[in-house]
Amino acid sequence: MPDPIAVVDRNAIVRVANPVAEESIGLKSGTCLHDFMRAAGADGCKVSGFLHLCLASTESLPTRFELTQGAPTVVYGSRLVLPGSTSDGLVLLRFDQRLEITSKFASLNDKLAAMTDKARHNHIQKNQLKDMVITDVLTGALNRRGFEQLLIREHKRARRYGRPLSLAVLDLDFFKAINDKHGHAVGDRVIRHFAELCGASLREQDSIARIGGEEFAVIMPETGLAAGEAVTERIVEATKSNVLSIDNIRLCYTVSAGVSELHAAEAIDDLVQRADANLYVAKDHGRARCISDNSRIN
Structure with missing residues (x-):
């Protein structure tokens, strides 16, 4: 049976999904990949990091997502350039629940983990800075x-x-x-x-x-x-x-x-x-x- 395949843009919106993707995993055109993967138990920050790496690479990059719904899934992603197309920032994704990720790509998972931690840290820092801007230092009340x-x-x-x-x-x-x-x-x-x-x-x-x-x-x-x-x-x-x-x-x-x-x-x-x-x-x-x-x- 063919693997589920989808094309997403840089905003993580599914532009096209093959019938297998729709029937086997419920991924349809117009779906937000972030929402789809989070609903299945994936880390949203990891999804963002994976798409960012795919857009910056000319190779097919795999990573493993531990999902609460279904088996662990290896997703292969690669930047997609269509001849004669003016579309930029497309990523071709292939979902494979049968394969284990090989040691060749272990460093990619490590890199994604580091990006995920950094994203969380930046989010916390952003909220802390926002609080500092609107808080009176002496009293802790709003300024x-x-x-x-x-x-x-x-x-x-x-x-x-x-x-x-x-x-x-x-x-x-x-x-x-x-x-x-x-x-x-x-x-x-x-x-x-x-x-x-x-x-x-x-x-x-x-x-x-x-x-x-x-x-x-x-x-x-x-x-x-x-x-x-x-x-x-x-x-x-x-x-x-x-x-x-x-x-x-x-x-x-x-x-x-x-x-x-x-x-x-x-x-x-x-x-x-x-x-x-x-x-x-x-x-x-x-x-x-x-x-x-x-x-x-x-």
Whole structure:
């Protein structure tokens, strides 16, 4: 019986498959080879590496795939150039479940294994770098970039599905005086302490961001104004009742906050500006308090 044969392009899409490929292993034209092989238990990174090597070689290269469905399979791949064709990046694949891979090609498997490990490592590094770009080093909260990215996503979701979204902007009271009196190292401890208090007061769906020196923001999806104000009030009250001990220093500090809820068809800038305006009202009326759209003092 002939072997299953298929032609795939550089994007791993099957252009042509012979009848044996369709009948015996279910590989059809238009199928994504990555999806097909992963469904059969193959390593997706290894599949990508194998196609890359085939495109770079003029020889027929075999490798063995350990599949959870069916017997171990040796796949032979070679770059395909059709006379008179303008298509580039085609690979001819032959699937053989009867043969064991010979020692002649053992180095190819080793090379593929190394490429697979490198791909995984690069993926992990990419995610770590992405986290570093949007994370505040001092507190571990989102930084301003992370805050803006998340707020854009939540704003789109709230607008699309008609769901509530509330935003709180918080600013530590008299923070400059703390820095001037005790130094920036103590000021940093205060900022970290406040971020921890926020984390303990927030719900699972809420996100805290440090958007300035002593300024923070809390994004509250699926949250109306009353609930958003209640969450923010917890933070304000927790700050009032906590004492931070640093060496021989016992510090008490407070925070002021403004809360707003997204209005229908409202832009992000308007939501942020209303929260900021409410924060300034809180500052102007004694600090250590939370002011929302409903409780704003005129």
